[in-house]
Amino acid sequence: MNILVQGAGALGAYFGGRLLEAGLSVSFFVREKRAAQLIQEGLRINSPEGNVEIKNVTVYTSPEKVKNIDLVILAVKGYHLDQTIPQVQTIVQQTGAFVLPLLNGVEHLGRLQQAIGKEKVLGGFASIIATLNEKGHVNHTSASSAVKFGVLHNEQTEICEQLEEIHSLVKTNFLREENILKHMWKKYIFITALSGITSAMQLPAGYIASTKASFNVAKNVVLEMSTLAKKEGIELTEQEVEIMADRLKGFQKEATSSMHQDMRKGLPLEVEHLQGGALRLAAKHDVTVPVIETLYGILKPYENGKPD
Missing domain, CATH: 3.40.50.720 (NAD(P)-binding Rossmann-like Domain)
Incomplete structure (x- = not known):
């Protein structure tokens, strides 16, 4: 090949x-x-x-x-x-x-x-x-x-x-x-939460679990994304959703998302592809995803790299 x-x-x-x-x-x-x-x-x-x-x-x-x-x-x-x-x-x-x-x-x-x-x-x-x-x-x-x-x-x-x-x-x-499409969705759910919270905090993933408030933001992204997945015909059990959320607590202190790495380097971000894509799916199904929408608004100015 x-x-x-x-x-x-x-x-x-x-x-x-x-x-x-x-x-x-x-x-x-x-x-x-x-x-x-x-x-x-x-x-x-x-x-x-x-x-x-x-x-x-x-x-x-x-x-x-x-x-x-x-x-x-x-x-x-x-x-x-x-x-x-x-x-x-x-x-x-x-x-x-x-x-x-x-x-x-x-x-x-x-x-x-x-x-x-x-x-x-x-x-x-x-x-x-x-x-x-x-x-x-x-x-x-x-x-x-x-x-x-x-x-x-x-x-x-x-x-x-x-x-x-x-x-x-x-x-x-x-x-x-x-069932590759379900696995793709599980990755999409997780990375949207991980990239969003680390980039918005401008801190590594180890800090997600440092406060209940920060973890709840990330967990709510998982819940909102799971709702979108179900609207798209991807069935996820409550246990699968809970496991994805709990994974966000398990990072070593300095580990982080690729989006946060790009932000630290002043590079463009995949905010339109990840969080923006979720907003388009939400509009398609007429549902609200307020946490994702908030993270999108915070990160959008960095889409093309560090703002001048």
Whole structure:
């Protein structure tokens, strides 16, 4: 299987690097600046799962030059989706590849399905805490990492079976889930709460449980998001919702969300993709989500980076 990783931020570089480390055929589609950095520095990962350094990484910066690809792993931020979709369209038209998006949220599924066809878009997401340093090397700080994926269309069975076989080869987890859409929603619920509270507090995740008031804000986001999930046909038990909320208490003091990391660096935030997406779903179903709406209002000025 020939894999193209589109986007080489911390997430794309990490999982693409693990696939390369295992001897798989992997190339990257990136912007010019990141391409130059990868060519000069190579791909380096510092991780509890094992360090790795890979030279001579194959990179593309023009979609027209991409050939002979079976799977595109889409590892871009939500705010890059608009400019990414035409590139994905070109690559899929040229290669017939399937696309495994690892974006947070759920709105991107419909947009990608409309652009390239329902049969081409797998369900999936990633779990990892990582960032890039000034040289573009990946610093992976969580104890483990995973890509979870699954079938959203009956034509995707074979490609998912091939992805399952990768799991035993790589120093990370590639895990197939039968009800991938429910798992995506559980990730969306949790990350909307985690990113919202850490970024609004401008403090690491360890502080969520430091006061009852802060924890209640995060828990109420979980409850509001769970209501939206049910409106979208995703059935969650009370126990599943409670477990998600309790997970917010379990972070080490300095652990934090990727949104909070981006805020500290003065980078753009996925507030429109996460909290904004939730508000659009709430409007669709005519329900109110006052805590999410409040966090959205607090974070919106930081959407394009640190305000001047």
